[in-house]
Amino acid sequence: MKIVICASEVVPFAKTGGLADVCGALPPALEKLGHEVVVITPRYKTSNIKAPEPIVRIGENVRVCFVEHHHYFGREGLYGEAGGEYHDNLERFTHFCHESFQILKQIKFSPDIIHCHDWHAALIPVLLKTNYHDDPFFKNARSMLTIHNLAYQGVFPKRQYDKLGVDGHVFHTQGLEFYDQVNILKGGIIFADVITTVSPQYSKEIQTHELGCALDGVLRNRALDVYGILNGLDYDVWNPKDDSFLDFPFGSSDVNEHKRQNKLVVQAALDLPLKEKIPVFGFVGRLCEQKGLDIIMEIIDGIVEREAQVIFTGVGDKKYHRMIEEAAHRHPRHVGKFLTFDERIAHKIYAASDFFLMPSVYEPCGLGQMIALRYGAIPIVHKTGGLADTIHLYDPIHKTGNGFVFTEYTKEAFMEAVEEALKVYRHKDQMEDLLDQALRYRFSWEKSAKEYDRIYQKCIL
Numbered sequence: 001m002k003i004v005i006c007a008s009e010v011v012p013f014a015k016t017g018g019l020a021d022v023c024g025a026l027p028p029a030l031e032k033l034g035h036e037v038v039v040i041t042p043r044y045k046t047s048n049i050k051a052p053e054p055i056v057r058i059g060e061n062v063r064v065c066f067v068e069h070h071h072y073f074g075r076e077g078l079y080g081e082a083g084g085e086y087h088d089n090l091e092r093f094t095h096f097c098h099e100s101f102q103i104l105k106q107i108k109f110s111p112d113i114i115h116c117h118d119w120h121a122a123l124i125p126v127l128l129k130t131n132y133h134d135d136p137f138f139k140n141a142r143s144m145l146t147i148h149n150l151a152y153q154g155v156f157p158k159r160q161y162d163k164l165g166v167d168g169h170v171f172h173t174q175g176l177e178f179y180d181q182v183n184i185l186k187g188g189i190i191f192a193d194v195i196t197t198v199s200p201q202y203s204k205e206i207q208t209h210e211l212g213c214a215l216d217g218v219l220r221n222r223a224l225d226v227y228g229i230l231n232g233l234d235y236d237v238w239n240p241k242d243d244s245f246l247d248f249p250f251g252s253s254d255v256n257e258h259k260r261q262n263k264l265v266v267q268a269a270l271d272l273p274l275k276e277k278i279p280v281f282g283f284v285g286r287l288c289e290q291k292g293l294d295i296i297m298e299i300i301d302g303i304v305e306r307e308a309q310v311i312f313t314g315v316g317d318k319k320y321h322r323m324i325e326e327a328a329h330r331h332p333r334h335v336g337k338f339l340t341f342d343e344r345i346a347h348k349i350y351a352a353s354d355f356f357l358m359p360s361v362y363e364p365c366g367l368g369q370m371i372a373l374r375y376g377a378i379p380i381v382h383k384t385g386g387l388a389d390t391i392h393l394y395d396p397i398h399k400t401g402n403g404f405v406f407t408e409y410t411k412e413a414f415m416e417a418v419e420e421a422l423k424v425y426r427h428k429d430q431m432e433d434l435l436d437q438a439l440r441y442r443f444s445w446e447k448s449a450k451e452y453d454r455i456y457q458k459c460i461l
């Protein structure tokens with residue numbers, strides 16, 4: 001099949017989150033299944049590209065085509081700067097979507113599937129069924145929209161509608177109209193042939209009033225065409241045995257000893273007392289409400305009282321920077337922080353932690369918990385979205401499960417999960433068994449790519 005992947009960020013060129021990881025890993029996995037893939041993405045000022053060419057070949061059958069536009073993409077940020085969004089994001093990504101069609105014609109790649117990611121590419125399914133409806137070049141093309149986080153929808157004032165350049169009138173309730181505004185993601189959901197999201201559980205949750213971000217009704221109308229496919233993890237990138245960021249790389253045979261050493265390194269860097277036996281709880285992630293910082297702050301004194309350390313890495317809302325600073329100030333011997341976005345530090349924290357806190361309010365898929373397992377930091381998670389699909393409660397009797405899970409979103413339930421984790425930590429045999437299971441867990445891209453393939457096939461029938 002001829003497959004096009006359209007996305008606003010793709011590893012290794014540009015990344016702000018999990019979307020980029022997925023769009024970097026999926027094309028080579030599809031190539032392995034025998035498909036020909038073209039990736040289309042903007043060339044940002046900050047994109048990591050050496051060649052000036054507009055097309056880069058990254059595999060025998062995978063090409064990346066860049067949409068170039070100095071005014072729109074020659075800026076410091078991908079979507080905005082200094083915590084704000086660019087005022088012309090509608091124009092920027094509308095241009096990206098229109099250009100994608102032109103590029104495909106220029107390179108004479110008449111696709112079977114155009115796989116669009118998030119709102120930035122969600123106008124493409126709309127254009128395919130309007131502007132390009134009768135175009136023989138796109139006669140066979142079907143579209144898939146993948147939603148990586150339903151909270152980001154591309155909503156703009158209705159006076160901007162005309163800038164979308166859609167032939168025909170689609171500004172109505174069965175189109176892009178949304179409470180008298182333009183909603184680009186909504187258009188994608190209605191016009192795409194098929195819709196996926198990044199975990200089976202999240203695919204159900206987005207159809208509920210509670211987690212549907214006001215699009216649950218629109219998604220329920222498409223219920224038969226909505227699928228959940230779990231993201232995989234790139235196990236070559238995330239490999240503690242061969243990780244140049246770690247002072248003490250490790251495999252399953254030396255995880256205990258080297259985790260202790262890595263812990264001492266991080267404790268020293270954070271000015272915490274050097275205690276190799278103290279249980280360490282790590283957090284790596286965006287500092288925003290979604291990631292559960294509020295509930296962590298509600299129990300952090302309780303964790304510290306139980307003689308454990310908590311270490312944070314992240315950047316985000318000022319409110320959470322302040323809350324973490326205050327907790328570190330209250331507990332200088334037990335709470336440490338690197339409030340920065342730094343790949344090297346993130347790797348060190350995963351490797352130094354015994355447990356990984358991920359009590360997200362909602363979580364489309366989540367890579368943090370997968371990475372944590374790979375680095376022997378046992379996840380403690382809220383049972384939601386991709387966390388519910390990937391982390392299962394450890395049962396020391398039957399020796400099943402890979403972490404600790406709480407269901408009700410209360411500080412009591414979260415604290416109970418932390419207590420359970422500490423109980424296992426004190427039982428050397430149980431902890432060793434759990435670590436062994438964690439390190440062996442795999443979420444492969446091969447499996448995810450096969451599922452995408454199955455749905456592409458359904459789509460073109």
Ligand code: ADP
Nearest residue numbers: 017018285313314340341342343346366367368
């Ligand atoms: P999301 O995409 O919602 O931000 P995920 O868990 O899917 O969350 O992916 C987050 C990715 O970003 C992981 O690879 C994580 O290690 C990385 N990351 C998050 N915060 C930081 C940070 N402060 N420094 C380095 N890497 C980070």
